[in-house]
Structure formats: C-alpha cells, structure tokens
Amino acid sequence: MSVKETNDPKIIAFCCNWCTYTGADLAGLNRSHYPENVHIVRVPCSGRVNPQFILRAFRNGCDGVMVCGCHPGDCHYSTGNYFTRRRFTLMKRLLEYNGIDPGRFHARWISGSEAGKFRDTAEEVTAMVRKLGPNTRYREYARREMSADE
C-alpha cells in the first residue's frame, strides 16, 4: 500500500443518489469548480452508509470522509437520513476514541438543487482536512495487514 507523503488529501464522499449525487451533477452542469480531492461514491441513500465503510476508509489512509444526503424530512425513502444523522453523531465520538480527528469526518445535507452548497462543502472540507495533514494513524497496521495478505 503506497500512501504518499504529499499534502494532497484523499477525500471520499458517500452521496445519496437522490439529493447530493444530483446536486454534485448539477455542480458539474454549472461548471462550479472544486478541488480534485473529493471522490464521490454513489449510494442509494445516506442511510445505506455502514459505519464500517468509514472505518475502512480511515484505516486505508483516506484523509477525509463525507456522508451526504437529503435534508432531514426530504429523504427519498422518507426516514433514511434520520438514521444517518443519529448514527454519525455517535460515529464522531467513536472516531475520536480511535485517535482520528473528528474534523476528518463530515455529515452534510445537500439537496439536488444545492450545487453551490456542494461546491462550498467540498472546498471547506478539503481545506479543513488539508490543514489536519495526512491520516497516518493506521498506516502501519494497514501495511502489516497487506503484507500478511500477500
């Protein structure tokens, strides 16, 4: 596993298909520029995001994680994002306990029309994560696991 020593953070954004993914597409349509660091993973609903995905990302050396969905009350599946909200309030504390700065993790509500908000969030989170520097917390562990796999 090659985790580069650059200060060019890798950020993964789990975006729900109905709101934030659409909002991100709209940001594209509007040619709103944001940093290349944000990589979107499409999920049906922010409620689909298992905390395990986030832990895996941080373990693998991902520098920042975003979970984005519809605004509370606007969930395409009516209640999914309420669970997201509760789950990731707890998640922040778990991350802190594990020695990961909670500033690396952000849950945001961005609707399909909020292209500007998506751009701003991407910029803001990237800046914040860049300031925190590379996530090296589990690098040794991941490296060992990888070599054990081989």
Next chain:
Amino acid sequence: MSKIGVFVCHCGTNIANTVDVERAVASARELPGVAFASEYKYMCSEPGQQMIKDAIEEYGLDRVVIASCSPRMHETTFRKMLKDTKVNPYMLEIANIREQCSWVHTDKAKATEKAIRLIRMSVAKAARDEPLFASSIPIEKRALVIGGGIAGIQAALDIADAGHEVALLEREPSIGGKMAMLDKTFPTLDCSACISTPKMVDAGAHPNIKLLTSCEVVKTEGYIGNFQVTIRRNARYVNHDICTGCGLCETKCPVKTDSEFNHGLSKRPAIYKLFPQAVPSKPVIDKNSCLKLTKGKCGVCEKVCPLGCIDYADEDREFTETFGAIVFATGYELIDWTALYGEYGGGRYPDMLTGLQFERLVNASGPTEGHIVRPSDGKEPKTVAIVKCVGSRDPKKGKSYCSRACCMYAAKHAHQILDKLPGTRVFIFYIDVRTPGKGYEEFYDQTRKDGAIYVRGRISKIYKDGDKLVCNGEDTLLGKQVKVMADMVVLETAMTPSSGIEELATMFGVARDVNDWIQEAHPKLRPVETQVGGVFLAGTCQGPRDIPDTVAHASAAAAKVVSLLNKSEMETSPMISVVRREHCCGCGACEKICPYTAITLEEIDDRVGAKRVKRPIASVNSGLCQGCGACTAACRTGAIDLLGFRNAQILEEVDALCL
C-alpha cells in the same frame, strides 16, 4: 477472473478537453480483471454502443465499465444496450468523469489522475457485480378510491372513464363530501350543488364504479399492483337492494337528533338520508339514536315501509378485495376551535358559526332555506364579523400553516351577506389577504367595493353583551383598538386532516408530515404520489387547497393510476435487499428500520447441534422493498445486503480509491 471491458468516452470535447483520455485508457488496461479498454468520441451514440457490443463479442467480456457522464444521464441507455448482449444489464458500472470530474476541474494533469481513480473504483466495484434479474409482478386492474368527496369522485370518474374498475369508498352513507355542503363556490358564485351533484350521480351510475358507502378500510396487505384490502361495511339496517328511497320512513320516524350535514343547525330523524340529493339516494338507520336499536321499542319505519326493506338484525360485514392501486382522497375537517379558543367563548354562543355552518345557513336547501338569520332568535343580523385565520397561521394555539381557501370563502361569505341583506355591516378581520388564483383578486376587490370592511388584525376576545357579540381586537394599520358589536360572528377556521387518517396512513405505510397531512413523494415533482408504490393522493388529504386545485390534483392522481393499471405487469428493480439466512440472528433491527414494512420476521426450522429448533429470521418482500439499504446498515451480523450496492462492493470502491 472477471473479464471487464472499460470504455472511456470523450463526450466530444466535454471530457477530452480536461482529461487525457488515452492515459486513462492505458491505466485502465493495467487494472486487475480488465480484459479490454478503449475510447470513443461519443459512447452513447449508435456507433459507440455498437463498439461496446462488438468488444463484448470479440473479447468475451462479462462486465462493462463506462467512464462517461453521470449514471443519472445514461445508465438506462447502456442497460438497454446490454439487453441485446451476453452481458447482464446489471453487470455495468459507470464512472462519472464528466459532471464530477472534467466539468468541475481545470488542471488537466490532476483531473486525469482523478478520472483514473474514479475508473479504478468503478472497475473494483464491477468486479463484484453479479447478474440481476428484474422480476415482474402482475397488476390487478382495479383501483380503490378512499373518500367520496369531490376529489374522490373526480379521481374515480377519470379512472372509470379510462376503462378501469373503481371502488369508491366513503364512510358516510352518501358520497359528496364537503363540497355538497357548500352553497356557492368562489369566484364564479355558481351553486355548489348544481355542479357537484351531477358528478355524484355520474359516479353512482357509472358502469365501472362501485360505490362502497358506509364503508371503512380495516386492514390492508400487499403492495403495488396487489393490495388486499379488508373493508368493513357498517350496518345500514336498510336493505338497499330493494329500497327505492321513497322517504316514507324518514317522515314517520319519531326521533329528532342533530344533523351532521347541517352541522347541528337542524335536526334529522334516526332513519335518514345524509342530504336530499344523497347518492345512493337511500336511507340508513343511525344505530345510536334509533329507539328500536337502542331501547327495543318503536319499529315504526318497519311498519310503514311498503317494501319491507328494514332489517334491524343487519350487522357490520367485512370483506376483502384486491386492488392494483389506491387513491387517498380522505379530505379535511375543520379544526375544533371550541377546544382551542376559550377567548371566543369556546362554543357557548349559538350565533357564532364556523364557515361550514354558515354555508349551510346560507344554502337554499339548508335549515333556514337560505335566509341568513341568527340561530338563537331567528332575527336577521345587522352587523356581522368574519374572523379569518382561526387556527390557521397561529402556531401557538392552532396550526402554523395557511389553510389557503379561507381568504376567498370569507370574501364570498361577505358578498353573500351583502347580497341577501343589503345594508348589513360586514367586518372581516384578517392577517393578510391571500388571493392567488384565477379571478380571485378581482373577486376580493369586488367584495370590498360591495361594502365589506376589511380590518387588519386578530380578534383577541369575543364575549356576549346583551344580544350582541362584542369582538375586541386591533386595527394594526391604524394602530388602534377596535370593538365591533356584532349580531353574528363567522369564524373561518383552519382545515385539518380528516379523523382516522393516522390509522389509514399507518395501514398503508404512508408517511405524514408535521401537520399530519399525507406526505407526497416529492413536493414539486411527484405531488400526487406517495413514497409507497401504488398509493396516490387526491385533494386535501395532502394539504389544504380549494376546489379547482383539488379537482386538478384528483385528475392528476387518476392519470397516475391509469398509467399504472394500463400495464398488465410491472417490472420491479432487482436492486433490493437480500438476507443470508445462515447469518441472520433474527434480532429484527432491520424490520424496525424499514420504511416500507418490506421486512418481516418469519420462523424457520433450524438445528443447533443435533437439536431441531425453530428460530425467526428476516425475510424481504421483493414487492415492497425499494432498495434504500437502510436495513443493511442496521444489521448487526451483516446478514442483510443490498443487491447492486453490496457491502463488499462499496468496500472495494473505498479500497480502490485508497490504493
């Protein structure tokens, strides 16, 4: 090993200008599992699609990654294309390198790097794609419309005219709803009964419409295309098969009880038709006030009925029918202002009426045959105060929303008073006057010209002084206290959802908003659908609205129903949850989190060591599951997974990014 084909699109120059497509293709070739990688100017075009098809044939590809525009744009296009090939349409991943890369980045080197990462993620996910097959469910070509007001009638007529069977269910003994109670309708002032009763008769006589009056829904099972609805027909005690509706029984019944239709402004017998133009035009017995049914005495109606229709032994009867689609048209009620507004007397003063009571009072077929008189002494009022927003726009006491129709019917009430009793002083207390609608503002202007006095401000207190009702309030435009000595007060009260909506919504799994109105699937783009497939909304069950909007809403719901019922079967998305039975511990966390009641616990035979045991495990109803995946994140053992977005697939994507 999988044989993945990667196809990178230039999208003319949309992608190629910012992303070095050739480099992306070259790096894709190096990825594990990739058997072929190529590029083309327009992948979505006919030759582009042909190129993919040829490559599948030539290289024996079993899955495809297309790096192009957003999957929201062309995922369905490419899935359709794959239908003609050996590759399953769901063995497709799209790397969004246009909307989420080339269009939002400017640095070509960095954008290319990102495109390569996005392709890598899609390839990693595709490697774990599995063939999925859309199943189809048959559709029962019948609709159930719940609620027989103007919304329900309109929806039922439209569906029936399109050639489908409809059951129109109403808990009252007659269809007609609130519109049948109204006198005139704004802004045209045409008589409400004259335009609604022909529609009621049409609905009653339509060969495709079955009326289910005095009926209520008690239970429902199933899903879109196949709802099994259990309906209770409340005992009518009159055999409607032979009754001709002659009305003799009504004239001979000795009981006098408050008329619901006239909102307590008049009396009705225990055997009654809801109103003279009722459809069906046959009486029922009110079991709570009938002497025979309550005390065992009387029996007059049985004696006078020439056809022997009276059946005191009639009982509530339950039956189950299957419907393909459901329309909620349950309408509204007026808020119970008496419980909320003690300062207005809490209902002690007989000369204080609600809007609907005033409608009955001014209605030619109402208790006073349309004469506007005080219920207390039968005198014509000289001064009338109309108070708007009673319960509306009042988050402290009532509801925070605007009930939308009140501004207009308050103007109409003022117009009717000034028309029937010239010289009467009419004060209208308002917060704002809202008249958005065709001809509405003009009507409001005309009412002011007719002499209605609009006073901006709420009424703080109403009390009785002699035979006057004293209304204390403030004119906020003048900044002065005002006091009106009124002979009659009309309260334009807030609309609230019909009673029983809670049970009905829970039965169908339909969500309600903060004010208990039924929640539409999308406030702008799906206003007549609910998030439950096959359940549609018509009229005020979704929120306050006036008659034109209700009728438009109902017709829109009918159009949705018809487009559903026109299909004989329906394809369902195969991207739904699946349970690995051996991993499921039967905790039921998924059952609780599922917004569609698609997951139930079922008992299976299992073995612990040599012992046979029964244990519960989760089971997913593929007709109900919408594929949100909430259950997968709630599952403690990882037994439940979402096809198309499996845990393993998302983890592969995460791993691929972090490489």
